[in-house]
Amino acid sequence: MSDQNSNKKNWCLILGASSGLGLATAKKMGSEGYGLLLVHRDRRADMPGIEDAFESIKATGCPLISFNQDAIQEVNRKELVAKLADRLRSDQKISVVVHSIARGNLKPMGGTGDSLSTSDLQVTINSMALSLYDWIKDLIAADLLDSDTRVLAFTSEGNTRVWEGYGAVSAAKVALESLVRQMAVEFAPLGIRCNCIQAGVTDTPSLRMIPGSEKLIEAARKRNPNRRITRAEDVGNVVYLLSRKEAAWITGTVIKADGGESLR
Numbered sequence: 001m002s003d004q005n006s007n008k009k010n011w012c013l014i015l016g017a018s019s020g021l022g023l024a025t026a027k028k029m030g031s032e033g034y035g036l037l038l039v040h041r042d043r044r045a046d047m048p049g050i051e052d053a054f055e056s057i058k059a060t061g062c063p064l065i066s067f068n069q070d071a072i073q074e075v076n077r078k079e080l081v082a083k084l085a086d087r088l089r090s091d092q093k094i095s096v097v098v099h100s101i102a103r104g105n106l107k108p109m110g111g112t113g114d115s116l117s118t119s120d121l122q123v124t125i126n127s128m129a130l131s132l133y134d135w136i137k138d139l140i141a142a143d144l145l146d147s148d149t150r151v152l153a154f155t156s157e158g159n160t161r162v163w164e165g166y167g168a169v170s171a172a173k174v175a176l177e178s179l180v181r182q183m184a185v186e187f188a189p190l191g192i193r194c195n196c197i198q199a200g201v202t203d204t205p206s207l208r209m210i211p212g213s214e215k216l217i218e219a220a221r222k223r224n225p226n227r228r229i230t231r232a233e234d235v236g237n238v239v240y241l242l243s244r245k246e247a248a249w250i251t252g253t254v255i256k257a258d259g260g261e262s263l264r
Helices: 020-031 044-058 074-087 118-141 167-186 213-223 232-243
Strands: 010-015 035-040 064-068 093-099 145-156 192-199 254-257
Touching: 010 020, 010 118, 020 035, 020 044, 020 093, 020 232, 035 044, 035 074, 044 064, 064 074, 074 118, 093 118, 093 232, 118 145, 118 167, 145 167, 145 232, 167 192, 192 232, 232 254
Parallel strands: 010 035, 010 093, 035 064, 093 145, 145 192, 192 254
Antiparallel strands: none
């Protein structure tokens, strides 16, 4: 456990925390002494498994507060920020914010049938990119952020590569990276560091929704010098590394956590 967080005054807020990279990050940050504020949006049928995962984290002695609520809609975001302000003591601040929202359209462009529309693009970009900026603005306004806050968002190699049906998400990832760079500069006077983590192909529920995901996984395994794909735990470890005081001078960039996969 990290000494700097043993007093549980520092909290990690994860948007999209019930599976994949978000859940792996929650487990890692909780094990390192952070209190956890977990926002997710899941169906009732999926809740037993999610609650079991959260309870296993709590069993380690980690403070954990979860909200099964849509983090995208403005009215919900405002309500959630108010709830966070109500739950945290005056001496407690959020020192890490992780954006792991993976909600978007995976439709092909053009052709006949149900193809990608401008509305689909707008929904995806709003959910996977603009929502980060909205959350940070509202957290600043509520005075909930620490004087050395780390903001981390997940991007992918799809920011430059073309995958079938990935057009809307690719556009969202590019927008996300651009926003993170700008936020790193304009929020620097507030002590906020902003970075993206580019994970390698990771077998998560979100990846399985991409058409041809099995081929993506197999190709990534062959490309990776380590002969395996990225695990969610690998990415959670990088989130923790970037939360350390020694990483305070890293901001406005994209950190690759892919075992060298993108080099080939």
